[in-house]
Amino acid sequence: MIVKDVLVILFMLGGFFLFFTATLGLLRLPDFFTRLHATGKGDTLAALWFLVALAVYHGFSLTSAKIVFIAVFLFLAQPTATHAISRAAFRCGVRPWTLERAVLLDEDTVEQGGEK
Amino acid sequence: MKILSLIAGVLMGAALIYGSLDMPKWGDPHSPASTHVSPYYLQHSIEHAATPNVVTTVLADYRGYDTLGETTVVFTAGMACLLLLGKRRKRQGK
Amino acid sequence: MIQESDDVIVKAVARLLVPFIVVYALYVVMHGHYSPGGGFQGGVILAASFVLLGVSHGLEKTRRRMSEKAARVVSSIGVLLYGGIGALCLILGGNYLDYAKLGKILRVTPAEARSLGILGVEIGVALAVMAVMCTVFFAIFTAEESPEDYRSVE
Amino acid sequence: MTQFFVIIGVGMCVLVLLCLYRATFGPTILNRAAGISAIGTKTLIILLLMGVIYDRIDMFIDISMVYALLNFIGTVVLAKYLERSGEV
Amino acid sequence: MILPFDLILVLFVYICAIAAITIKDLLSAVVILGAYSFFMCLLWTQMAAIDVAFTEASVSAGIGTVLMIGAVSKTKRRSND
Amino acid sequence: MFEFIVSYYNYWMYIGLMMIGFYAMMAKRNLVKKIIGMNIFQSAIIFFYISTSVKKGATVPILENAHGHATHGIEHGANAINVMQYANPLPHVLMLTAIVVMVATLGVALAVVILIYRRYGTLEEDEIMKLVRRG
Amino acid sequence: MEVTLLLESTDNAFRVMERAREHAVGLLDTAVQFTAEQTRFRQEKRGQLLFTGTQKRKTQFQNIVGTTIILLAFWMLLSGKFDAFHLTLGVICCALTAYLFHDLLFANVRVGDMRVIAARFIAYIPWLIEQIILANIHVASLVLRRKMPIDPQIVKFKTKLETDISCVTLANSITLTPGTITMDIKDGVFYVHALSQKVANELNAGDMEDRVAHIFMEADHLYVEDVLDAARIYQTLRT
Incomplete structure (x- = not known):
């Protein structure tokens, strides 16, 4: 019993830490694309940790199978949403932030990508 | 206009807060809302309809008329939307 | 807005997810007795699957499965199913929507008859809600933006 | 153990507050959409935590599955609209 | 009911409501209304109204935001x- | 005092939310903003109804350990169910249907808004009124 | 003299006859070859047509059955009730859904073995999760530092993957490993936004692409071969 509790607490704290870094990245990073890096996928992995913790807490049953399905759907849907919104930004011609705060992309990338 | 509507909203809120002081306490198990008919539903749901989810029983069995009305309202709303935006012939005149 | 998306990823993921959403919605409708759910929720999720299909795969592929005409018919069928079950109870000698009388023809105990009656009613509600939501979605997303003959006032 | 879940849940709510800052004050609609998709994932987890606190997780898991399945439709539609209109 | 959740979630709901009616960009207002529905769903879940939360979740995530957009x-x- | 606040603050919360929605419906000139205000108003009312259903320490109104065995329920189940353990299901039912009706009315309202935009080319109320008065 | 003339003439005659025979044999050979080629080509085409025709007619039914089975497994895991009534409901619901959506789950029918693909995909998942964890730690360390040492850039590379499902797997894997987002796919060219130089270099190595190609059997080019040799498959099927 105690092993299970310790396992649950460890997984949950790991997930919480990842959520924390994702949120911190969402707040601190300089532009939209880099913010998407933080939120779109740190969140997914953190949610996976939480789901594993809950599956361990609940034991082996059909509920755990449902939790596995939630994880699968999350891993399908979350990157898709991230990709869709970043593609919309790319097509709308949002310039990514670069280190020199100037656009250093090669010309044809801008030409093909940003249709502005 | 904005000031007027703000005053109206605040007045309504004040009246409602005055009214809320006579309400039963939040989370009170013996409030009037949960002592008259809902214990009957909770106790007899399994016996009458073999359904553990009491909400479903009340929704479709004990208060079936209500849900029939609601379904009709939803249906009517859909038909109204269709009437408003559906493809139709060009309007005559004007 | 409703034409086919040219994004490979959105199309493929929608393709993979839509059947599961539909089966999940049907599960929600059928298991409203034991877990949260029922006709209203299941109908809305069913409509959401059609919305996803329409947004990702275009109007044509959606119309092949649920056209506007079919949506109209299905919504009427849903309301009629609800009313018809009630009328059937009336014919069998009970009150309107008194499902216990359905046990006479289904040959089960009155409690189980009421359970089955609830299931039938939920299916009717789900059909009606799904079709109405699809109708509203199609109506709003295929509306013409601003044809000239409406601009007579300016 | 329940205390631990409540504490984790409150911590998640604080993280949601930080995301909400990006969602309300974000410079453009894109930042708002990113913040709101982050809020969606956290909502799913908070729902499951509430299920554990109530000790009825088999009931609460259905709602979480709805969010896992349907939460990206809004983002896809928004992306499609932005792509079509061409302005952010 | 879980009291700490209740207080925090009501605060979130207020923030979302005020933001949704003050922002001049209608698309942003609509998107924030989606977040408002998330918090409403959580609020009803912690009040043990699980069917209502289910309805709100499916409605807001599936249909409502899409129609507004x-x-x-x-x-x-x-x-x- | 603390006891008083804890037992009544939920009602005040819904009243404040209702005020926000009411103000948006009256003061905002944009029609979509009005619809958003209507949405907030409706959720505030639903919030109030759900608040009346809460019992302290109660779980969700789905009966435990009673998965569909009607005969067992008749024999010894009726008195075994502790009513205080479950929340009041009646407001849930009323509000569940109200939410779906809310979406249906939202669809009708949006249809009307689209028609108004077609006719007048704007969504601001005062401009529409000006156009209406002119002709 | 006459003898030599006679000999020469006979020799010539023999040579002419020989050449004529050669010509005839060559003509016959080409004719035989031509007809054989023609018949083989025709046979092949007929077999191909038959094969694809039967495949088309068969695949709709197979799609419906396969979709039903997959959805039924999903339903049973969801439902958790195994009495006759609920199983019947499940079969009805799944069959209805499969009839409505049969062309969605198996959109591009391939001759490759599904079981091998599934096994390889399952073997791919732990590697992916390991990559995700490693890269997540990298991004967390980037974010937590006071001066974030990031250097965003757009990487462009052309992929050799052909089908859309493998493209989607690759794109979602790239998006899931933090530090990289697939921004756009245009005619097989990926535009990837990378958070730092290190991540971009790792991406250019193309390890992930090879693995994805291995999963969907595109490295082996089994797919192309199988389509070309439809007649052979048809014959082996017939015998």
Whole structure:
């Protein structure tokens, strides 16, 4: 019993830490694309940790199978949403932030990508 | 206009807060809302309809008329939307 | 807005997810007795699957499965199913929507008859809600933006 | 153990507050959409935590599955609209 | 009911409601209304109204936001107040 | 005092939310903003109804350990169910249907808004009124 | 003299006859070859047509059955009730859904073995999760530092993957490993936004692409071969 509790607490704290870094990245990073890096996928992995913790807490049953399905759907849907919104930004011609705060992309990338 | 509507909203809120002081306490198990008919539903749901989810029983069995009305309202709303935006012939005149 | 998306990823993921959403919605409708759910929720999720299909795969592929005409018919069928079950109870000698009388023809105990009656009613509600939501979605997303003959006032 | 879940849940709510800052004050609609998709994932987890606190997780898991399945439709539609209109 | 959740979630709901009616960009207002529905769903879940939360979740995530975005796309996006 | 606040603050919360929605419906000139205000108003009312259903320490109104065995329920189940353990299901039912009706009315309202935009080319109320008065 | 003339003439005659025979044999050979080629080509085409025709007619039914089975497994895991009534409901619901959506789950029918693909995909998942964890730690360390040492850039590379499902797997894997987002796919060219130089270099190595190609059997080019040799498969099927 105690092993299970310790396992649950460890997984949950790991997930919480990842959520924390994702949120911190969402707040601190300089532009939209880099913010998407933080939120779109740190969140997914953190949610996976939480789901594993809950599956361990609940034991082996059909509920755990449902939790596995939630994880699968999350891993399908979350990157898709991230990709869709970043593609919309790319097509709308949002310039990514670069280190020199100037656009250093090669010309044809801008030409093909940003249709502005 | 904005000031007027703000005053109206605040007045309504004040009246409602005055009214809320006579309400039963939040989370009170013996409030009037949960002592008259809902214990009957909770106790007899399994016996009458073999359904553990009491909400479903009340929704479709004990208060079936209500849900029939609601379904009709939803249906009517859909038909109204269709009437408003559906493809139709060009309007005559004007 | 409703034409086919040219994004490979959105199309493929929608393709993979839509059947599961539909089966999940049907599960929600059928298991409203034991877990949260029922006709209203299941109908809305069913409509959401059609919305996803329409947004990702275009109007044509959606119309092949649920056209506007079919949506109209299905919504009427849903309301009629609800009313018809009630009328059937009336014919069998009970009150309107008194499902216990359905046990006479289904040959089960009155409690189980009421359970089955609830299931039938939920299916009717789900059909009606799904079709109405699809109708509203199609109506709003295929509306013409601003044809000239409406601009007579300016 | 329940205390631990409540504490984790409150911590998640604080993280949601930080995301909400990006969602309300974000410079453009894109930042708002990113913040709101982050809020969606956290909502799913908070729902499951509430299920554990109530000790009825088999009931609460259905709602979480709805969010896992349907939460990206809004983002896809928004992306499609932005792509079509061409302005952010 | 879980009291700490209740207080925090009501605060979130207030923030979302005020933001949704003050932002001039209608698309942003609609998107924030989606977040408002998330918090409403959580609020009802912690009040043990699980069916209502289910309905709100499916409605807001599946249909409501999509319809609003469609209506905004058919009309104007900027508003004066 | 603390006891008083804890037992009544929920009602005040819904009243404040209702005020926000009411103000948005009256003061905002944009029609979509008005619809958003209507949405907030409706959720505030639903919030109030759900608040009346809460019992302290109660779980969700789905009966435990009673998965569909009607005969067992008749024999010894009726008195075994502790009513205080479950929340009041009646407001849930009323509000569940109200939410779906809310979406249906939202669809009708949006349809009307689209028609108004087609006719007048704007969504601001005062401009529409000006156009209406002119002709 | 006459003898030599006679000999020469006979020799010539023999040579002419020989050449004529050669010509005839060559003509016959080409004719035989031509007809054989023609018949083989025709046979092949007929077999191909038959094969694809039967495949088309068969695949709709197979799609419906396969979709039903997959959805039924999903339903049973969801439902958790195994009495006759609920199983019947499940079969009805799944069959209805499969009839409505049969062309969605198996959109591009391939001759490759599904079981091998599934096994390889399952073997791919732990590697992916390990990559995700490693890269997540990298991004967390980037974010937590006071001066974030990031250097965003757009990487462009052309992929050799052909089908859309493998493209989607690759794109979602790239998006899931933090530090990289697939921004756009245009005619097989990926535009990837990378958070730092290190991540971009790792991406250019193309390890992930090879693995994805291995999963969907595109490295082996089994797919192309199988389509070309439809007649052979048809014959082996017939015998």
